[in-house]
Amino acid sequence: MFNYYLRLALRSLKRNVVLTALMIAAIGVGIGASMTTLTVFRAMASDPIPQKSAQLFEPQIDNWGPLKHGEVTGESGSLPEQISYTDAMAWMNAHAARRQTAMYATSLALTPSNPEVRPFQVPARATFTDFFPMFDVPFLFGGPWSAADDADHADVVVITRELNDKVFGGANSVGKTVNLDNHDYRVVGVVDRWEPVPRFYDLNNDKYGKPEDLFLPFTRAIDGQMMMWGNNNCSGDVGVGWEGHLRSECVWLQFWAELPTSADAARYRSYLNNYAAEQQRAGRFHWPPHTELHDVREWLVYQHAVSDEVRILVLVSFSFLSVCLLNAMGLMLAKLLGRAGDIGVRRALGASRAAIFGQCLIESAVIGLAGGLLGLALTALGLLGLRSLLSDEVNRLAHLSPVDVGIAVLLAIVATTIAGLYPTWRAAHVQPAWQLKAQ
């Protein structure tokens, strides 16, 4: 029966090529536009670490006082998005979470052993060893440095596969040394491909960028007074020099805690509040404790991981799709009612309403499928256009995944079938007697 309806549908579509082409084009263009933006939106809004996003938390604390932060950022009532060195060290030493790490982005100059090659800049991250197991970072060679290395402020580094390819030609470099800012560091591990999008652990700059090329112990970076490569916000008195910076209330560090169960999270919340209350008693804070704890998904929303531009584009393109569907609906109505005579004859010969309904529905699904395929081609084209128009950072998001392809085709068929419901319903209610008489 299905095959017969399918043949009927194809024959009927062939009978009015112009109308059919218009419908398919309208749906194709609509699907193309909306899928192009949806692809980027889905990448921006995706969960970068789905297996653990509910167990990783970014704590915040009010170390400036309730009025001060709002004045600097223009958002009253909000907490600083990063923390001070004082708080970071206190939380690291407390070990109140299963794993925890303070960290910041920095930049080092790498001098290759080949004197012919000019030194080049390497984006780096100063962190603690917990970073690697906490974020499920895969290793190609070696592994993270040890907790003892953290305590010893050791000259060790973990590098990415890309940097390993560039400096060591892809060979196992564990145990070898790299020269950074005129100082030798021992490679202990090489990270395999690891590109969480968005780069949730530090959303200050390059939200959708790649992770840094190199990781080194936080304690070593502080010793070396390695510059911060991100945002730094200060309030109150700041002391002179690096020591003054460390003692200040400037917020410039990210901090993550791994809390496997909700009981752990609740315990950590009360730890943070007790800590803030303690700071108040000690005279550092002159205001009641205010702390917050966000897991990865909450943190992405809090930090506006999806850009306004993409939100606007998604809104516009889906409105566009709705116009295209209304359009196709009008054309389908015209087409089906133009065939009222045929339908009348079929009804008179014994076809039930359900049969007519099913047949017309298959016809609209065929249009939807064709429109979806055209839309898919246009989406690929649209993403190509997007890549040439938008910044490199956004470019990394403009790639079609198999899931996106499935969504496109399904969206086209479902949307077209829904748009076809009314015309189909009208067709099924054609009065056979009236039609036959009119002819």
Next chain:
Amino acid sequence: MELRPILSAMRRNKVGAILIAVQMAITLAILCNGLFIIEQRIMLSKRPTGTDEANIFAITNQWMGQPADLPARLQADLAALRSLPGVVDAYVTNAYPLTNAGWSEGVKLHPDQKSSNAPSALYFADEHGLPTLGLRLISGRNFNAAEVADRGLNDLAPPPAVIITRRLADKLFPGGDALGQAVYVQFQKTRAPIIGIVDQLQVPWVAASGWGSKFSDNAMIEPFRFVAQYSHYIVRARPGQTTVVMRAAEKTLIDVNRARVLRKVQSLTDARAEVYRDDRGLAIILGVVCAALLAVTAFGIVGLTSYWVAQRRRQIGIRRALGATRKAIIRYFQTENFLIAAGGAAMGVAMAVSLNLWMVSSFEMERLHIAYAFVGAIVVLLLGQAAAFWPALRAASVPPALATRGA
């Protein structure tokens, strides 16, 4: 023109007419909001920095570690850059416009104030800063060499004097007497007299909303040579020589000292293109979508009107046989489309305004100027007329003889 037959025909084709009207309404709502956003982004990306952009480039320099002789290295670099042929002037700084990265301070008028009077971008420059950037001094004077000192990343030496932009001056001293008055920058209790006011200097942050968007022309220059592991040399070349000088400057710096990484050598023209790339991209994409939207709506109208024409061939033939001119037939279909489009446009203006209100609340966007809605309405009406014209012509060519044939 008799409207009654048109209305009664439309009543029998309610759904088709409503579909077209709703389509036109949505088209109108997207069209005027889209055009509005396009115009906003273009204006955003055209804002001047106040500098001689076409002839300026920046070299971002990173030393290896923190060498003890940084001040001497810096002086050597600056001397080498300033003596290069084709170079007008050069200086070293912590930040420059069109980069989305820089420093800011809250400026106060009294040392013990709890909150600041205005946020401002903070740029460091020696006496070569103003001539290098080509800033227009509207009152007061430039720094002199005696006022300029070295300043490190975490130093806190108070500035002996400051130069501020006209916008910041107006904000701090609405009376217009900023020159010679003093300001206090956030962490310092010493007064810094305003010795000069420049016409314009943009902050480094250029986003449409968020940080910096509310004080885009508040800038303050402090008389410091920025001595740090990571800093920017700003160089102004003679007109038309930017590209050549840029390459020579890069080579010169490496010849002076190899123990460094030149992270970025970029003209301000390129910096502008890069920093506004997403705004330009958004404008172009919205433009394409608006064009596609108009095309789809137009084809939809052509399709449905053609169908109505085909459906009414017999009636048209009868009207023609009874003496209706071709013009009258065309007018019939054009009027019919006008009535539908007018309904759609009325609905669309309301939708456009509410869409905009919603976007204002969720995207920090500005309110849509009502003129956009009216322009959009006119565009949609004209589009309808144009799209209905071809089917109307077809209708007009139906021969009167059709009436006599039994269909």
